[in-house]
Amino acid sequence: MxxxxxxxxxxxxxxxxxxxxxxxxxxxxxxxxxxxxxxxxxxxxxxxxxxxxxTGHFVSATFENFQSEFLQMGLYVLLTVGLRQQGSAESKSLDEEEEVDKEPVSKPGAPWPVRKGGIWLKLYSNSLSIVFFLLFFISWGLHLYGSWMDNNAEQQLKGKATESMLEYIAQPRFWFETFQNWQSEFLSVLSIVVLTIFLRQKGSPESKPVDAPNMKTGS
Missing domain, CATH: 1.20.5 (Single alpha-helices involved in coiled-coils or other helix-helix interfaces)
Incomplete structure (x- = not known):
């Protein structure tokens, strides 16, 4: 080899x-x-x-994007456990059992939580979604903090009173920044789920084989 x-x-x-x-x-x-x-x-x-x-300007802009990406991936990992899309390369089979659904078996070469069992196996079995959502909440908090700092810096430059974080989070600016990112991430996931039904990319594991029927589900 x-x-x-x-x-x-x-x-x-x-x-x-x-x-x-x-x-x-x-x-x-x-x-x-x-x-x-x-x-x-x-x-x-x-x-x-x-x-x-x-500055809040940099912190807000950076984590505004991070949090939406981690939310997208966390939801995608979790929702694809139970939901299906006929014909999509991103979906599990409609009626056949998948390798990822089989119960883990302790064997040589398996990750140590599998060999350990118990709570460690339970956590490891859901570790991907857990970490994505943990990263989302951390990034969401840092986005809020940065956006609040940036807002107060602007207020000071204009000679206006600063706001507490609770006052700021009740204002539309933070939520506008948040939702404009979330909707774009959901659209991008929807795009790959639906477009892989009809379109192909030879050699990519994210695509079905070029000669696969459109209604073949999974890659």
């Missing part, structure tokens, strides 16, 4: 890590420029790049 390189074995995660770091850096740099322009327009003083990374 040909020995595979580290890059070959981990290429997908490496590429997405690099894309994430490049785009996060680009977001931070352009956000810094935009924020400084806003400060100047409101008769404030420009701030340095390092200082910007601690």
């Amino acid at each position: 040909k020995k595979q390189t580290f890059l070959y074995r981990n290429g997908l995660s490496i590429v997405f890590i690099l894309l994430f770091l490049v785009t996060l850096t680009a977001q931070a740099f352009t956000g810094w420029k935009e924020h400084n322009q806003e400060l100047v327009d409101d008769n404030g003083r420009e701030i340095g790049f390092a200082t910007y990374l601690y």
